Amino acid sequence: MRKIALLFTGVLLLFSIAPAKDWSAGYWMNQTLQSIVNTSQYATEVTGYGYNDGICVLGAFIQVGSSVSWVTNLEAGQSYMFIGAGNEAATDVDIKVTDSSGKILGADVKTDATPILSFSPSTTGLYTITLTLYSATTNCFCAMALLKQNGFNIPVTNLSQASERLLQFGATVDDTYGVRFHDYDNQWCLFGTVLDASQYITITNITMGDENHFLLARSDNNSQDIDLHLLDSDNNVLASDTALDDQPLIQYQTKSSQRYNLKIENYTSNGLSLIMAAILTN
Numbered sequence: 001m002r003k004i005a006l007l008f009t010g011v012l013l014l015f016s017i018a019p020a021k022d023w024s025a026g027y028w029m030n031q032t033l034q035s036i037v038n039t040s041q042y043a044t045e046v047t048g049y050g051y052n053d054g055i056c057v058l059g060a061f062i063q064v065g066s067s068v069s070w071v072t073n074l075e076a077g078q079s080y081m082f083i084g085a086g087n088e089a090a091t092d093v094d095i096k097v098t099d100s101s102g103k104i105l106g107a108d109v110k111t112d113a114t115p116i117l118s119f120s121p122s123t124t125g126l127y128t129i130t131l132t133l134y135s136a137t138t139n140c141f142c143a144m145a146l147l148k149q150n151g152f153n154i155p156v157t158n159l160s161q162a163s164e165r166l167l168q169f170g171a172t173v174d175d176t177y178g179v180r181f182h183d184y185d186n187q188w189c190l191f192g193t194v195l196d197a198s199q200y201i202t203i204t205n206i207t208m209g210d211e212n213h214f215l216l217a218r219s220d221n222n223s224q225d226i227d228l229h230l231l232d233s234d235n236n237v238l239a240s241d242t243a244l245d246d247q248p249l250i251q252y253q254t255k256s257s258q259r260y261n262l263k264i265e266n267y268t269s270n271g272l273s274l275i276m277a278a279i280l281t282n
Contacts, residue, residue, distance in 0.1 A: 023167075023170060023171040023174045025061075025141070025170070025180050025280075026167045026170050026174075028140070028141040029059060029087075029141050029167065029181070030163075030167060031087040031088055031141075032085050032086060032087045032140075032141045032142060033059075033085075033163055035085035035086070035113070036057075036084075036085045036143050036145050038114075039114040039116065040083055040145060040147075048149050048150050048151075049079075049081055049148065049149055050147060050148065050150070050153050051147055051148075051151050051154075052072075052080065052146040052147060052151060053148075054072065054201060055070070055072070055191050055192065055201065056145065056194065057143065057145055057146075057191070057192025057193075058070055058131075058143060058144045058146075058188050058190060059143040059181075059188065059189060059191075059278075060131070060142055060143075060187065060188045060189055060190070061139065061140070061141050061142075061180075061181045061182075061189060062086075062131075062133040062140060062141075062142050063185075064133055064135065064136045064140075065133065065134070065135075066133060066186075067130050067131060067186065068130070068186050068188060069128050070131075070144070070146075071127070071129075072126070072127065072129065072146070073126055073127075074124070074126075075121070076122060076123050077120060077121075077122075078120060078121070078148055079118065079119075079120045079149035080118070080119045080120065080147065080148045080149075081116065081117070081118050081119075081147040081148070081149075082097070082115075082119065082129055082145070082146055082147070083114070083116050083117075083144065083145045083147065084108075084114065084115045084116075084142065084144045085114050085142065085144075086113050086133060086136065086140040086141065086142040086143075087140050087142075089136045089139075089140050090133060090140045091111075091113060091135045091136055092111050092112065092134040092135040092136070093112070093113045093114070093115055093132065093133055093134065093142055094109045094115055094132040094134050095108050095115040095129065095131055095132075095144065096108075096109070096129075096130050097117065097119050097127055097128070097129055097130075098127065098130065099127060099128075100126055100127075105121070105127070106118075111135075129146070141181065143190065154194060154220075154272060154274055158220035158222070158273075158274045159192075159220075159274055161219075161221055161274075162219050162274045162276045163276060165218035165219070165247075165276075166216070166217070166218040166277075166278060169218050169247055170278060170280060173216065173249065177214065178282050179281060180281060180282070181279070181280060181281075182213065182280060182281050184207055184208065184209060187208075189278060189280070190277075190278050190279075191203055191262075191277045191278075192275070192277075193274075193275055193277075194272055194273065194274050194275070195264070195265075195266035195269075195272070195273060195275060196266065196269070196272050196273075197266060197267075197268060197270075197271065198268075199265075199266055200263055200265035201263070201264050202231070202235075202262065202263045202264075203261060203262045203263075203264070204233075204259075205233075205259050205261070206259065206260045206261065206279070207256075207259060208254035208279070208281070209254060209255075209256045210255055211254055211282075212251065212252075212281060212282055213250075213251070213252055213253075213254050213279060213280065213281050214249065214250070214279075214280040215228055215230060215248075215249070215252070215262060215277065215278070215280075216247070216248065216250075216277065216278055216280070217248050217264060217275055217277040217278070218246065218275070218276060219246050219266070219269070219274060219275045219276070220273055222269045222270045222273035222274075223246050223266055223268070223269035223270075223273035224246055224268045224269060224270075225245065225246060225269075226245075226246050226247070226248050226264070226265065226266060226267065226275060227240065227242045227248055227264075227265040227267050228241050228248040228249075228250050228262070228263070228264060228265070228277070229263040230250050230252055230260060230263075231260065231263060232258060232259075232260065233260070233261065238260075242267075262277065262279075264277050
């Protein structure tokens with residue numbers, strides 16, 4: 001298993017995402033990521049926590065009262081920390097962890113918009129982490145970071161670089177096509193991962209419906225070439241952007257009858273690189 005992670009540090013001045021022009025969807029995403037970092041500053045006073053392997057940042061546009069879940073493998077005896085947040089309209093965001101039978105093993109259901117849940121499983125296996133927008137003045141962009149003790153450290157400036165670039169890229173796509181974040185029920189639209197050169201990760205079981213979609217990614221300063229591949233549920237390639245650059249973009253008309261996989265590939269980089277990918281639609 002590849003060893004990849006990212007540590008949120010307490011130097012908030014380093015994390016400053018530039019406004020994404022007048023793209024409102026990017027504005028709410030920016031607010032939420034800033035909140036994740038602010039909360040993580042406090043949480044990571046417990047030394048040695050860094051991002052989990054695989055997908056370690058998730059974001060979704062959630063309706064008030066609804067939830068979105070992520071199934072991931074967790075190791076027995078390992079200490080994990082899950083941190084959530086919503087944009088300024090969110091008043092209560094909750095996190096819970098359940099096992100394969102649906103039993104709740106841990107939860108943060110306090111009345112606040114920045115839940116923090118520490119969890120150490122007794123057995124290795126698949127667990128479901130659920131983020132709920134319990135209350136808000138309107139539907140919100142919410143996000144979650146997955147950390148683990150003794151995770152791997154990448155400077156917070158890398159997160160700043162990747163997020164700012166993704167926001168600006170999304171704003172450029174919005175200028176041409178007029179886009180918003182993919183917002184189907186129980187579907188994530190933002191994914192963050194740390195990959196070394198020539199590594200890739202595949203996100204499976206994505207539902208996108210009968211809509212025109214835009215899949216895009218940006219990275220920190222370390223990556224020179226990122227590739228994106230949209231796959232069907234059998235991993236057949238439907239569309240790709242393999243140009244020699246670090247800003248891949250796929251436009252594809254999806255179907256409600258299909259489930260999709262998204263492959264993110266760090267084709268060339270100077271070591272580990274934080275990559276953020278988003279699913280947009282118009």
